[in-house]
Amino acid sequence: MPRYLRETWILPPLDDWLSKVFLPHRLDDTIDLMAGAAPASDEKSTAEAARTVIADCDAKLATAQRSKPEPEPTMPSSPNGSPRRRPAKPVP
Structure with missing residues (x-):
């Protein structure tokens, strides 16, 4: 049977924690921690995959x-707007 957490139980402590972590004087440390927690990417393999x-x-x-197929060449449009076909080459 699935169990659920109420949003009202989670959000207040989460909001408090986030507001402390992103205080201006802690921002550099927070960014360093986030960058360190990100998985390392191999730029060569990513570029090679691309x-x-x-x-x-x-x-x-x-x-x-x-x-x-190559389109059949046409002459410029006739005055009524329909395309004209090039005349066939005479057979010698």
């Missing part, structure tokens, strides 16, 4: 562009 994702996207884009 490069891998970008390379994968580039490869997919190149594949999609190669499979896309």
Whole structure:
């Protein structure tokens, strides 16, 4: 059976603690503690992961562009706004 805590039991002590931790004269210590508690990130692995994702996207884009058929060239629009097709080349 799940048990729940009442918000009214938690918030007053939490608010008191937060108001003390973030007092102006304790702010530097609080920031140092927060930075020390954050998990260390490996910038190289993060950057390498980003490069891998970008390379994968580039490869997919190149594949999609190669499979896309060339559009048929058209002449400038006629006076009524419909596109004109280029005339076929005569066969010798």
